[in-house]
Amino acid sequence: MASTILSDCSSCATSRLLPLRRALHPPPPRFRPSPGPAPLPRRPLLAAVTPLPLLPRARRMAALSAAASSADSATVLADASAKIIDGKLVAKQIREEVGVEIARMKDAIGVVPGLAVILVGSRKDSQTYVRNKKKACDAVGIKSYEVNLPEDASEYEVIKHIATFNDDPSVHGILVQLPLPHHMNDENILNAVSIEKDVDGFHPVNIGRLAMQGRDPFFVPCTPKGCMELLHRSGVEIKGKRAVVIGRSNIVGTPAALLLQKANATVSIVHSKTKNPEEITRQADIIIAAVGVANLVRGSWIKPGAAIIDVGINPVDDPASPRGYRLVGDVCFEEASKVAGAITPVPGGVGPMTIAMLLSNTLDSAKRIHKFK
Numbered sequence: 055m056a057s058t059i060l061s062d063c064s065s066c067a068t069s070r071l072l073p074l075r076r077a078l079h080p081p082p083p084r085f086r087p088s089p090g091p092a093p094l095p096r097r098p099l100l101a102a103v104t105p106l107p108l109l110p111r112a113r114r115m116a117a118l119s120a121a122a123s124s125a126d127s128a129t130v131l132a133d134a135s136a137k138i139i140d141g142k143l144v145a146k147q148i149r150e151e152v153g154v155e156i157a158r159m160k161d162a163i164g165v166v167p168g169l170a171v172i173l174v175g176s177r178k179d180s181q182t183y184v185r186n187k188k189k190a191c192d193a194v195g196i197k198s199y200e201v202n203l204p205e206d207a208s209e210y211e212v213i214k215h216i217a218t219f220n221d222d223p224s225v226h227g228i229l230v231q232l233p234l235p236h237h238m239n240d241e242n243i244l245n246a247v248s249i250e251k252d253v254d255g256f257h258p259v260n261i262g263r264l265a266m267q268g269r270d271p272f273f274v275p276c277t278p279k280g281c282m283e284l285l286h287r288s289g290v291e292i293k294g295k296r297a298v299v300i301g302r303s304n305i306v307g308t309p310a311a312l313l314l315q316k317a318n319a320t321v322s323i324v325h326s327k328t329k330n331p332e333e334i335t336r337q338a339d340i341i342i343a344a345v346g347v348a349n350l351v352r353g354s355w356i357k358p359g360a361a362i363i364d365v366g367i368n369p370v371d372d373p374a375s376p377r378g379y380r381l382v383g384d385v386c387f388e389e390a391s392k393v394a395g396a397i398t399p400v401p402g403g404v405g406p407m408t409i410a411m412l413l414s415n416t417l418d419s420a421k422r423i424h425k426f427k
C-alpha cells in the first residue's frame with residue numbers, strides 16, 4: 055500500500071524532519087498539556103506522546119540523521135522477514151505471573167503490595183499513564199495510592215508526600231510521574247524516594263549500583279528492564295554479542311546500556327554527537343533504539359538478522375486514523391522488519407512491558423520488605 059509506505063519512512067527526508075515539523079505545527083489539542091504552557095520534557099523518550107517540546111532535541115537529532123550516510127541504500131532482503139516480538143503478549147504473561155505471586159503472598163502472610171503514584175499537574179498524557187497504571191495494579195491485586203497535586207505545587211509539598219509514603223508500611227513502591235513541572239528540580243524529588251521503594255529505579259544510588267560490577271540495585275528502571283526481558287524471552291543470546299543503544303537518557307538509554315553490559319554484551323552508545331551512527335549501528339547484533347525520533351533507524355542501519363528493540367513512541371500525523379495521529383517507533387518498521395531477525399512493533403512492543411515491569415518491581419519490593427521468598 056503506497057500510502058502506508060509513504061507515511062512511514064520511504065521518504066527519509068520527510069521522516070527525519072517529522073519531529074521538527076511537529077514542533078512547528080503542533081498536533082491536535084488532545085496532545086497538549088493543559089492548562090498553561092507546555093512543560094519541556096525532562097524525559098523525552100517516554101514522554102514522546104507529547105510532541106510540543108521536541109524542538110531542541112529534534113535539532114540535535116537532525117544532526118544525528120544528517121551524519122548518517124545514504125539511508126536509501128537499504129539492504130533489503132525481499133523475502134526475509136523478522137520475527138515480531140509481541141510485547142503485549144509477553145507483558146500479559148508477566149502480569150499473570152505477578153498476579154499469581156501476589157495471591158500466593160497474600161495467602162501466606164496476608165500482605166498486599168502497595169504502589170503510590172504522585173502526579174503533579176494535569177498533562178493529559180500523564181493522566182492517561184497514571185490511569186493505566188492504576189488499572190494494571192487493580193488487575194493483579196496491587197493496592198494503589200494516588201496523590202494529585204496542582205501544577206503550581208511546591209517541591210516541598212511533593213517531597214512531603216514522598217516522605218509520608220516512605221514511612222507508610224502498606225506502600226512498597228513510590229513512583230513520581232515524569233515529567234515534572236519546570237519549576238521543580240527532578241533530582242531533589244527523585245532523591246527523596248527511599249531507595250527500597252524506588253520501583254522506577256531512578257534514584258541515583260540505584261543507577262549507581264546498576265553501573266557497578268558486583269553490586270545490584272534494589273530496582274532496575276522499568277523500560278530498560280522490559281527491553282531485556284523481551285530479549286530473554288525471545289531467546290536472543292546476549293553474551294559476547296555486539297549491542298548498540300541509540301540514545302543516552304537517564305531513564306532508558308543509559309540503564310539499557312548498563313544492563314546489556316551486565317549481560318556480557320559489548321556495548322556502544324550512539325547519540326546526537328556520534329559521527330557515524332549508521333555504520334556503528336550496522337555492526338550490532340542487538341539494537342535498542344531509545345531516542346524519540348520517528349523512523350530514525352532505517353533498513354540500511356541494520357545488520358541482517360539483528361534483534362531490534364524499539365523503545366520510541368512517536369506520534370505522527372495521520373488523517374486516516376481516528377485520533378488524527380498514530381504512533382511509530384524510532385525504527386522504520388517497514389524496512390527493518392525485512393532485514394532484522396527479530397523486532398518489536400510500536401505500539402505493542404516495549405510500552406506494555408514498562409507497566410508489567412512496574413508491577414513486577416512492586417511485587418519484588420513487597421517480597422523483600424516482608425522477607426517473603
Ligand SMILES: Nc1nc(=O)c2c([nH]1)NC[C@@H]1CN(c3ccc(C(=O)N[C@@H](CCC(=O)O)C(=O)O)cc3)C=[N+]21
Pocket residue numbers: 097100101183229230231232233254276277367381400401402403404405406407408409
Ligand atoms: N516515573 C515515571 N515512570 C514511567 O515509567 C513513565 C513516566 N514516569 N512518565 C511517562 C512515561 C511513559 N510510559 C509509558 C508506559 C506505557 C506505555 C504503553 O503502554 N504504550 C502502548 C500504547 C499507548 C497508546 O496507544 O497510546 C504501547 O506502546 O503499545 C507507554 C509509555 C511510562 N512512563
